[in-house]
Amino acid sequence: MSKPWRGVLYAVLLIAAVYYLLPLYVMLSTSLKTMDEIRGGNLLSLPGAISFDAWRKAWGTACTGIECSGLSGYFWNSVRMVIPAVLISTALGALNGYVLSKWRFRGSELAFAMLLFGLYIPFQVLLLPMAQTLGWFGLARSMAGLVFVHVVCGIAGTTLFFRNFYVGIPDELIKAARLDGAGFWRIFLRIVLPMSLPILMVTLIWQFTQIWNDFLFGLVFSSGESQPITVGLNNLANTSTSVKEYNVNMAAALIAALPTIAVYVLAGKYFVRGLAAGAVKG
Amino acid sequence: MSVTSRPAHYGFAEHWLPRLVLAPSFLLVLVFLYGFIAWNGALSFTASRLLPNYEWVGLAQYEALFASERWWVAVHNLFIFGVLFIGGAMVVGIVLAILLDQKIRLEGALRTIYLYPLALSFIVTGTAWGWMLNPGLGLEKLMHDWGYAGFSFDWLVNPDRSIYTIVIAGIWQSSGFVMALFLAGLRGIDDSIIKAAQIDGASLPRIYWRIILPAMRPVFFSTLMILAHIAIKSFDLVMALTGGGPGFSSDLPATFMYQMAFTRGQMGLGAASAMMMLVTVSAVVVPYLYSELRRSRHV
Incomplete structure (x- = not known):
């Protein structure tokens, strides 16, 4: 296969990799933001100051119906x-x-x-x-x-x-x-x-x-x-x-x-x- | 190979032990799968609502089912979802498998990335895509930030579009699976065939289209079968992503069944819809299993 075609090949494979990884990245970065940051930024913006509050809340105090003791x-x-x-x-x-x-x-x-x-x-x-x-x-x-x-x-x-x-x-x-x-x-x-x-x-x-x-x-x-x-x-x-x-x-x-x-x-x-x-x- | 000629010391215990060991599982499956299918079938001919009630009503539940607008929405959605999900996952998976088969560096890493969504539950996938596709802060805001001020994406809350969000998330989750099965199939093809075709002057796309893909028929059919089976049983993804909504615009038969049987007190109707799902799955699976078992016997 010629050189330029191999370049295209790798480009397509990398784009596919980004497509599969993006939701994981979005989940992770969103989970480290505060709600203000989420409203101010967008899906792909990195968290400014990393905050684990959301994780603490999800684990221990978030509401799952009437009960509020997290997951x-x-x-x-x-x-x-x-x-x-x-x-x-x-x-x-x-x-x-x-x-x-x-x-x-x-x-x-x-x-x-x-x-x-x-x-x-x-x-x-x-x-x-x-x-x-x-x-x-x-x-x-x-x-x-x-x-x-x-x-x-x-x-x-x-x-x-x-x-x-x-x-x-x-x-x-x-x-x-x-x-x-x-x-x-x-x-x-x-x-x-x-x-x-x-x-x-x-x-x-x-x-x-x-x-x-x-x-x-x-x-x-x-x-x-x-x-x-x-x-x-x-x-x-x-x-x-x-x-x-x-x-x-x-x-x-x-x-x-x-x-x-x-x-x-x-x-x-x-x-x-x-x-x-x-x-x-x- | 089965044991037909028994050695002399093949005693009483050896004769009964295998049957005894298999018996508990066999009985469990017989009672709890096959027995329950019959039981569910019986329920579908009764007037059961909130509680089982064995008053025989013949085909009334099926008549009610076929007269129900919501059921037909679910069936229609299953058709849309099935065609797009299976087609999409197949195309993405096959293309990736062929591309990965070109002696790619980092193949292992890429494969790992393409496949990881399969380790997630549909509930996680649904939650993640629900956030990305949500109209307020998700994809829409991203496009606005990038300068496409007129961009609007409301599929999640648009009754005419909500089923497509399930297709999008479903393809993301399952296309890696197709890739893995086809890649394994491609690796099983004899290199010398390809080399011979190349010497004859055939181009690479032509070789794939005319020689390799036709040789992948068995892989194609088993993949198709599994995807069809996933599509018909789809439940979790709908529940997590749209909850069947808005209204019941993104219902599938599995969510219809759950709603009727467990939240709306329409047990007979739910049982009837479950039987329809069983019939559909059987129509796909029984011929496939039959041919598989026959083939393995003749090998």
Whole structure:
């Protein structure tokens, strides 16, 4: 390719980079301004004197409806929700994937196909029956109920990840272990699990991102004391108080985004692999 | 490969253990996904309003749904949003993937930048774009400061335009995903084909258009499928960006369903709209999954 064309190429790629980064820059700079500065300047103007007031307010005292204690409570709710939900759904996915790839039986392919379709069900069809069922078990609007919903809806995805990964482990390895007298659990714990680190990372990161970012289930299946951060953020940003405090909103949005961005920056490789695996390769 | 010939020591426990291990997940999915679909289907044939009420009313809820202006606004919006969001994300993603595939320095860094929005929740994206597109202090003021005094941008509060703000934010968030899938596909193409075409004197754009892009058909279809699926389920972004407003001008089926079922006490109607969403998703997904499963079986 000729020199001038390569120049154009790099220019286009850089413009694209600016396009993706701009909202992040705007969020960050807005969150460090005071409201006076926001009214006086514009989207792209740098904050004059950096002020962390908006962050303090978003974390501790901003109103999310009637309550005015910021996002901190919601943040810890999300942490308490995401840890058990990710661990349980990942563990179940690993076991299911192991069975569906290395211990197939009559009907297991059908079970897999049913799980697979579960990946695509619009969750709207589950909301009403789920709300009622959680109510019967006394789990309505509770953290345990929310974790349960995330586990049920996460199984399909985690199973698919592990199953597709384990298909790549040679069957001969399993057979040889079996001839040596190793059983179902021994093969899993001693042979399969130690090889699973990459897919374990992919699944943990994928599930963490999905569940942390979920809004629908949080909105429908939780209330005050158990609402996750996405619901808190939406309440905060869309609370109809007289004046919108955009600096507080942006600080709040960044607080909600921080954990998943941190995971992305630290383990982007696995994140991207999860995306590719999520694109169903049967 | 399945275990057809069982070794002699393949005992009772080994026979039942795999079934036993799979059973809890299978039952959960059977009851809480498939059972609930049936249950929701049943609800859609009842007169349920604020509370479930199993008085059978036949297709009355569907008739009410199809007579509802708000539902058709939501369906119409889904069509606009679906076409523009899928088309936009595809074009941006494919172009970026092709450009990134030209042995670019800093490719890793650029890829990281293009993809990070995917790590954000739609609520964060919606909040951020809501601020940038807001008519008072956002984009409009920026353009005024830059000297374009007549510039006005009121899409967020304009009922005829509000759905397009969702398209803008949606493309920003999801185009990196298309880029990642296509880049992976492009890397899978054999270099020797391209070299052979170059020796034959074909220009680079021609090679992409005639040889490489046609070879990407499978990637194209799976990406299309995923984007269509995201579009049909879109809920969070609307809630954060416009709340479905002004009025219900930017409603999508998912927000319609939520409003009816959970805030307006129209449970039967909400259930019926959820069934319509399921039918739409199934029409896209079932043929795709069927062909995928068939293909993997024949490989």
